Structures are given as structure tokens and as C-alpha cells.
Amino acid sequence: MDNFVSMYDLDKEKLLQEVADNKKSSLQSGHKIEQGLYEPKKSAWREIYDPIHSYLRSTSNKQYKDSILRFSKFALIEGLSTSNDLWPPYRPYIPPVEQHQHLEKIFASKTLHAIIYIIFYKKL
Secondary structure, X not given: OOOOOOOOOOOHHHHXXXXXXXXXXXXXXXXXXXXXXXXXXXXXXXXXXXXXXXXXXXXXXXXXXXXXXXXXXXXXXXXXXXXXXXXXXOOOOOOOOHHHHHHHHHHOOHHHHHHHHHHHHHHO
């Protein structure tokens, strides 16, 4: 457990500065204050953004659609796409860490699939 880092040990501001740019709050015409926000850096869009993770973590469908629209806008600006209707950029396969490689072999086992099939067949 020496490598375990709790979320309280992390410097959140430093982490945010690595992956996002802070847009400060500003005063709009009509004396309205626009809230400041963080916008992902180009490297974060390219290397970190995962639409499936965004879908699973969003609390509403609107949040997910907004993230896809922001990525589409980034892709158009960077020349990664010529259309506004992007297919979600599924991440390429990343092999599991060494501690979990045995799970990949188990899940690909025909024996396990047969056992699961029999269990479902008997219960349903």
C-alpha cells in the first residue's frame, strides 16, 4: 500500500493546471458576472478524453451531449474532422496492467462462457 495516494494528498490545483486552462470570471454588458470555468487543454482532448467514461459519469444526457459537442468543436478546429457529426472517438485498446492480465485470460475462456450460459439457461 506504499503506492496508494489518497485524494486528499493530491494538489488539485496543480493537477487541474496540467490538464485544463482556467477562464476567469468576467463582467458582461448589462452588469452580469459570467462564472469562471476550466476548459481542457488540447493534449487532454487528444489523450485523456473518453466519451464512454463521460457518458457513465454524467448525471444527465445533456451533460454528455455537451461534452460530445465540445469535442466536436475541438476536432473541427484542429482539423481532425470535417463534419460536426462525429462518431464517438473510442479509445484504442490499452493492455491491462500486469496485476490484471490474468483476468483477461479468464474472461476469454470458453469454459467460463459455457458455465455462465448454463447458469443463465437454468435460471431463466
